[in-house]
Amino acid sequence: MNVGIGITTTPNRRILLHECLAKLRKHTKVANLYVHNDENYSGVAYSKNMCLYHLKHNSYIFLFDDDCYPVHNDWLDYMIDCFDYTGENHFLFLNETHKALDTRSHVGITTFKECGGVFMALTSKALNTIGYMDKDYKGWGFEHAGWSNRVFKHGLNSAPYLMPDKLPEYLFAYDYAGKIESSLNDKSKQSNYMHNFDVFKKELTEQPMYKPFKP
Numbered sequence: 001m002n003v004g005i006g007i008t009t010t011p012n013r014r015i016l017l018h019e020c021l022a023k024l025r026k027h028t029k030v031a032n033l034y035v036h037n038d039e040n041y042s043g044v045a046y047s048k049n050m051c052l053y054h055l056k057h058n059s060y061i062f063l064f065d066d067d068c069y070p071v072h073n074d075w076l077d078y079m080i081d082c083f084d085y086t087g088e089n090h091f092l093f094l095n096e097t098h099k100a101l102d103t104r105s106h107v108g109i110t111t112f113k114e115c116g117g118v119f120m121a122l123t124s125k126a127l128n129t130i131g132y133m134d135k136d137y138k139g140w141g142f143e144h145a146g147w148s149n150r151v152f153k154h155g156l157n158s159a160p161y162l163m164p165d166k167l168p169e170y171l172f173a174y175d176y177a178g179k180i181e182s183s184l185n186d187k188s189k190q191s192n193y194m195h196n197f198d199v200f201k202k203e204l205t206e207q208p209m210y211k212p213f214k215p
Helices: 011-027 044-054 075-086 124-130 143-153 186-191 193-205
Strands: 003-009 032-037 060-065 068-070 090-092 109-111 119-123 162-164 171-173
Touching (some): 003 011, 011 068, 044 060, 044 143, 060 068, 060 124, 075 090, 075 162, 119 124, 124 143
Parallel strands (some): 003 032
Antiparallel strands (some): 060 119, 068 171
């Protein structure tokens, strides 16, 4: 079993990358690592796709934003156990801002109404079946939600946005703790909002398909 870990970062948060790497080295036994520094601000979808592309031969892939990292030595074992006992192929790290629902697919797994992208976990089966994030997403917004919904529409997950209940005990995200500013300001986020929303709506209505990616 091979494990791949990808980290996406931006030039204005290099200190966070060093912290993320230090925590991963401390709490992770063995994994293949790929770091993508989006120096040209090519966008979230491109950055995550670069990680997926370089880690595609691994059985399990875990993608971290640079402000998210593990805080427990058993985080990887916990995640793989969750994949094994649920049969799901994709998990996210979410919190109360993503509007959790009461319905649960499995004991210990919560279904959420909304998506977040600080951390995403997937099996090789998911990547090999649905491919990469849609290349039409620009900058920031909806790319994670589009990918998660395609996993669901392909029948690889019982719901689009799932999180193991104990994951907050194993991971930390500055974004959720409110201790750091976003790498993008509100103006940057809004600049592509409607364009990306249209791409997302298209993904929701089109037939599920494999989407390729080449660097």
